[in-house]
Amino acid sequence: MSNERRTDRLVQVGLPRWIYVPALAGAVFVITPLVAILLRIDWKNFIALISSESSRAALALSLKTATASTAVCVLVGVPMALVLARGGFRGLSVLRALVLLPLVLPPVVGGIALLYTFGRQGLLGHQLDVLGVRIAFSTTAVVLAQSFVSLPFLVLSLEGALRSTGSGYDHIAATLGARPTTVLRTVTLPLVLPGLISGAVLAFARALGEFGATLTFAGSLQGVTRTLPLEIYLQRETDSDAALALSLLLIVVAAAIVVASASRRLAGPL
Amino acid sequence: MRFIVGVAASWCVAAVVAGCSSAPTDANAEIVVFAAASLRSTFTELGSQFERDHPGTKVRFNFAGSPDLVAQINLGAPADVFASADTANMAKLVDTGLVAGDPVDFATNTLTIVAPSENPKEIATFADLAKTDVQVVVCAPPVPCGSATEAVEKATGVTLTPVSEESAVIDVLNKITTGQADAGLVYVTDASGAGDTVASIPFPESGVGVNTYPIAVLEESTNPATAQEFLDLVSGQQGRKVLAAAGFAAP
Numbered sequence: 239m240s241n242e243r244r245t246d247r248l249v250q251v252g253l254p255r256w257i258y259v260p261a262l263a264g265a266v267f268v269i270t271p272l273v274a275i276l277l278r279i280d281w282k283n284f285i286a287l288i289s290s291e292s293s294r295a296a297l298a299l300s301l302k303t304a305t306a307s308t309a310v311c312v313l314v315g316v317p318m319a320l321v322l323a324r325g326g327f328r329g330l331s332v333l334r335a336l337v338l339l340p341l342v343l344p345p346v347v348g349g350i351a352l353l354y355t356f357g358r359q360g361l362l363g364h365q366l367d368v369l370g371v372r373i374a375f376s377t378t379a380v381v382l383a384q385s386f387v388s389l390p391f392l393v394l395s396l397e398g399a400l401r402s403t404g405s406g407y408d409h410i411a412a413t414l415g416a417r418p419t420t421v422l423r424t425v426t427l428p429l430v431l432p433g434l435i436s437g438a439v440l441a442f443a444r445a446l447g448e449f450g451a452t453l454t455f456a457g458s459l460q461g462v463t464r465t466l467p468l469e470i471y472l473q474r475e476t477d478s479d480a481a482l483a484l485s486l487l488l489i490v491v492a493a494a495i496v497v498a499s500a501s502r503r504l505a506g507p508l
Numbered sequence: 509m510r511f512i513v514g515v516a517a518s519w520c521v522a523a524v525v526a527g528c529s530s531a532p533t534d535a536n537a538e539i540v541v542f543a544a545a546s547l548r549s550t551f552t553e554l555g556s557q558f559e560r561d562h563p564g565t566k567v568r569f570n571f572a573g574s575p576d577l578v579a580q581i582n583l584g585a586p587a588d589v590f591a592s593a594d595t596a597n598m599a600k601l602v603d604t605g606l607v608a609g610d611p612v613d614f615a616t617n618t619l620t621i622v623a624p625s626e627n628p629k630e631i632a633t634f635a636d637l638a639k640t641d642v643q644v645v646v647c648a649p650p651v652p653c654g655s656a657t658e659a660v661e662k663a664t665g666v667t668l669t670p671v672s673e674e675s676a677v678i679d680v681l682n683k684i685t686t687g688q689a690d691a692g693l694v695y696v697t698d699a700s701g702a703g704d705t706v707a708s709i710p711f712p713e714s715g716v717g718v719n720t721y722p723i724a725v726l727e728e729s730t731n732p733a734t735a736q737e738f739l740d741l742v743s744g745q746q747g748r749k750v751l752a753a754a755g756f757a758a759p
Binding site: 354 | 576675686
């Protein structure tokens, strides 16, 4: 659209007017529930509600675990995206479908799968138990659950960036005698840095909101495994004002992250 | 103008979505029962008995945690009967004037210890749960089964250090059936529903953590006569038989 506009006002391709009606309906559908939360907030006690001991413990734990899972995602997700985008072997598309599966799985299914892998009687859990490593009911379990669900977001985002950037500069660098690791470090990765950052931001936001897999796999204990979404779920039983206040807190944190990453993307290719 | 059309269209979407969940309305032939999640199997059975005894009448159920159901009824969800897993949640509805008449207590439920079927840590008493090498899972204090757990702790003087405080009794049970934890505290009815997958260890101190289940016809009921008949079935002999088979004690 912006390309057309540059040439001449006469050939500008506008949108058909009717398209605004369903678009607006969709926007109202998404925004109204957020407004509904805002209208129900007990503003007088808002600060007290979000600064209670259990709320602060939940927020701190959420930020800590989401940061750790984002680090895990970057550590293994970047190599995965590189292999998926540039690797050349048979079965790549099947592999891609498999590693992106958590994207479409209900988180509770992810939680059950993790339970039967790392749980005490799971596939690897027994061996880990023998080595004295207990993952069940630990903060590590939360990080594992969050990494499992948010990894595909980073991989998908970075793989897209790698494909759209193409490998032209990489070839030039290689022709000039650079070794593969040097090409990766000095050419490939700097070029896709915006894609990597937005992927990491998406992964962080997804980890922050993770609920189903954590509840199923990690349990719920203040300061150890009870993240912000689990605290909201629990508070809802007795104190709906606290649940609403914490919901708003989570919305604000998530919105800040999304806006920060969107403005970065709009700012330009680098 | 364009904005108004958009808003109207979005309301249409909302109306269609809402329409999906509400059944065709023939008030005389249908009652809607909101019941605590722990009543799912017993009430489903009583519902089909009721439909057999009242040809042409349909009983529809909404099973969820009692606090959730109270919130839904308070926000105007159409219901004829409410059965709560504790008196506190029923009291909330009585306070807002949404209950017609007085609630009737129809069952009680007590806590029991559950362990994986082999009971690896050889749990035999409530005090065993406090041993350092026993990973115990309980309900969080705000949930009815959690407040019952607290009552037992207070009465026995045994302080538990659980590895997890779950939001629902079913999540506690799940941690035991999958072998994640060594022991948990759930209701007798949950333990009997789980069958052989768990070992149930009753303990004498559970008497202080008894939950009473009340049932009531709601003020907004479109069919109070049929609703009352269903209540009578649940609190009567027929109901007692079904409830007792699932492990519920008499009030």
